[in-house]
Amino acid sequence: MSSSSPLKDILKTSLPAVVDLSSQTIMWTIEAILVGMISAAAFAGVGMAIQIIILFFSFLLAFVVGSSVIINRYLGADKTWEANHILAQALIMGMIIAIITGLTWYFGAAMLFKLIRESEPIAQQSGEQYLRILSGFAPLIITNFIAVGIIRGAGDTKISMFLNLLTNLLNLTLAPLLIFGKFGFPEMGVRGAAYAVGISHSIGFFATIIVLRSRKSRLFLSFREVTTPNLRSFKSLFKLGLPTTVEQLSWAVGQMVITGYAALLGITFLAAHQVFVRLQAILTMFFMGFSLGAMTLVGQNIGASEHRRAEQTGKMAEYVALAFVLMIVFAIVFFAKPIMRIFTGDSEVIAIGAKVVYLYAAIQIPKALNTVLGGNLRGAGDLKWLMFLSIISVILMEIGASWFAAFALGLSLWGLWMVMGIDEVIRMFLNYWRFHGGKWKLIDV
Numbered sequence: 001m002s003s004s005s006p007l008k009d010i011l012k013t014s015l016p017a018v019v020d021l022s023s024q025t026i027m028w029t030i031e032a033i034l035v036g037m038i039s040a041a042a043f044a045g046v047g048m049a050i051q052i053i054i055l056f057f058s059f060l061l062a063f064v065v066g067s068s069v070i071i072n073r074y075l076g077a078d079k080t081w082e083a084n085h086i087l088a089q090a091l092i093m094g095m096i097i098a099i100i101t102g103l104t105w106y107f108g109a110a111m112l113f114k115l116i117r118e119s120e121p122i123a124q125q126s127g128e129q130y131l132r133i134l135s136g137f138a139p140l141i142i143t144n145f146i147a148v149g150i151i152r153g154a155g156d157t158k159i160s161m162f163l164n165l166l167t168n169l170l171n172l173t174l175a176p177l178l179i180f181g182k183f184g185f186p187e188m189g190v191r192g193a194a195y196a197v198g199i200s201h202s203i204g205f206f207a208t209i210i211v212l213r214s215r216k217s218r219l220f221l222s223f224r225e226v227t228t229p230n231l232r233s234f235k236s237l238f239k240l241g242l243p244t245t246v247e248q249l250s251w252a253v254g255q256m257v258i259t260g261y262a263a264l265l266g267i268t269f270l271a272a273h274q275v276f277v278r279l280q281a282i283l284t285m286f287f288m289g290f291s292l293g294a295m296t297l298v299g300q301n302i303g304a305s306e307h308r309r310a311e312q313t314g315k316m317a318e319y320v321a322l323a324f325v326l327m328i329v330f331a332i333v334f335f336a337k338p339i340m341r342i343f344t345g346d347s348e349v350i351a352i353g354a355k356v357v358y359l360y361a362a363i364q365i366p367k368a369l370n371t372v373l374g375g376n377l378r379g380a381g382d383l384k385w386l387m388f389l390s391i392i393s394v395i396l397m398e399i400g401a402s403w404f405a406a407f408a409l410g411l412s413l414w415g416l417w418m419v420m421g422i423d424e425v426i427r428m429f430l431n432y433w434r435f436h437g438g439k440w441k442l443i444d445v
Contacts, residue, residue: 006309006316010293014320016157018289020164025285027168029278034175035193042190045126052112052131056101057145058248060094064146066241068153069381072296075154075218076303087150087212088225089233094146095139102138105131130194137198144205147212155296156217157289163211167204171196243387244378250390254398258416261406269413272352275340276360276417283328287368290321291375298379307441314376314435318369325368332361356414359421366424373431380440389427397423 004012028050036043067090074083105112109128134141144167152160174196181187188195212221255277262273294317301310332339336357340350377386397419405415434440 006297006313007320009297009313010290010317010320013155013157013296014290014293014317016161016289017152017292018286020152020157020161021285021288021292022282023161023164023168025282027171029282030172031175031193031197034179035190038179038189042126045124045128046130046190046193047127048113049127049130049134052105052127053134055252056105057142058252059245060097060142060146061149061241061244061248064090064149064153064241065244065378065383066090066237066239067146067150068295069240069299069378069383070236071150071154071219072299072379073303076300077305080218080220083154083218084220084222085225085230086233086237087147087219088222088228089230090146090150090237091143091221092226092229093234093237094143098139098142101142102135105135105138109135126190130190133191133194134198137202140205141198141201144201144208147208148204151208151212151217151219152292153296154218155300156219157293157296159211159217163204163208166207167200170200170203174200240381240383243383247383247387247390250387250394254394257394257399258402258420261402261416262413265406265412268346268348268352271346271349272356273413273416275349275353276356279339283364284367284371286324286328287321287371288375290317290324290368291371291378293317294372294375295379298376299381300379302380302441310380311436311438314373314379317372317376321368321372322365325364328364328368329361332364333358336361352413356417359414359417363417363421363424366421366428370424370428370431373428373435376435377431377440380435381443382434382440385434386431389430393423393427397426 032043032047032050035046067086070086071083074080074086109131110124112131113124113127148160148163151163175193176182177185178188178192178196179190180192186192209221211217212219259270259273259277263270294314297313297317298310301307301313336354337350340353340357374386377383401422402416402419405411405419406413409415411418
């Protein structure tokens with residue numbers, strides 16, 4: 001393991017991950033703006049298609065997190081061959097699921113849009129078209145998502161940052177050319193947006209394979225391992241990855257419920273809520289960068305049997321996240337209205353948001369710390385704890401307490417975000433107690 005200070009390790013691993021993860025969210029935001037220039041229906045349809053894609057990607061976290069936990073233990077113990085073996089096995093499963101997913105997107109697009117009840121015919125047509133085109137690229141897109149996620153999880157965050165920036169810059173270049181037909185390219189509208197995503201991510205896939213074969217990464221992709229499935233390794237990956245998938249899905253359900261409650265309050269309340277949700281998506285990627293750094297370093301220190309350094313590294317990640325989030329809170333408090341105007345120009349929506357924005361800013365403190373504490377516990381392999389805590393939290397807080405605060409107490413949108421803040425504080429203290437209590441030292445992955 002590294003002999004440098006925990007602070008240097010955290011910054012070296014986390015800062016590239018922050019850039020890496022936020023680049024994808026920013027690219028989706030820009031693509032949404034470009035598609036919105038076509039029509040409101042196209043914007044709605046593609047937005048729904050992206051929600052479907054993100055939901056499918058939640059299942060893929062099983063392979064990314066499960067493999068990252070095992071790989072970090074092996075890398076910490078200098079067992080490079082075993083780490084490369086797990087990489088190959090995760091990619092085998094990823095390729096199989098990618099093919100199944102592509103077929104599901106192509107033949108089941110209409111059914112998927114019926115499930116989410118998109119009633120506007122033009123919007124549904126745009127979304128189905130977008131999803132069907134991407135289905136042809138799904139094997140490369142999904143396999144690359146898993147491979148880059150594993151590279152990032154193994155601590156090679158500069159490499160994953162380079163790969164994601166390459167992909168997203170290609171997407172950013174191709175999208176306006178193919179959507180609007182610039183510089184001699186055909187004007188393809190929604191189809192152009194889909195082809196821009198597919199082509200850029202396919203190029204990203206081949207770049208990832210080149211990196212994994214070049215030995216520039218800590219991991220090496222052996223073609224022999226890729227063609228030799230191992231059932232025992234598959235079981236280990238499922239066992240470790242499934243809790244994270246359930247955790248993420250329960251969280252997604254909770255967010256959908258909250259959005260439903262906001263919609264019941266009225267269209268302007270829903271619009272104000274969506275402003276905060278979009279901003280939260282960007283901020284969460286920053287917090288996740290520090291969380292991934294913590295997960296990687298805690299896991300590798302445990303693999304090296306350096307439990308004390310693992311705990312020190314986890315604590316340092318918490319301090320760094322706290323310092324970062326205090327700057328975020330300062331920016332939100334002092335630039336609240338200009339930030340909101342980036343997302344909407346509606347004065348009524350801004351007025352509603354102004355009543356919630358200071359509460360929203362305060363929530364970012366427990367949110368950031370809780371995200372990093374979750375990374376500490378994932379690195380330690382304490383995944384079932386995070387899964388059960390998430391399920392209980394969604395049932396009691398997002399579904400139950402949120403409704404009571406917003407409607408029974410009449411606190412409206414402020415009540416919804418108040419409950420989310422209370423939820424983050426409770427889980428922050430519970431995760432702090434869990435990690436610093438040291439029970440993770442007894443977990444064998």
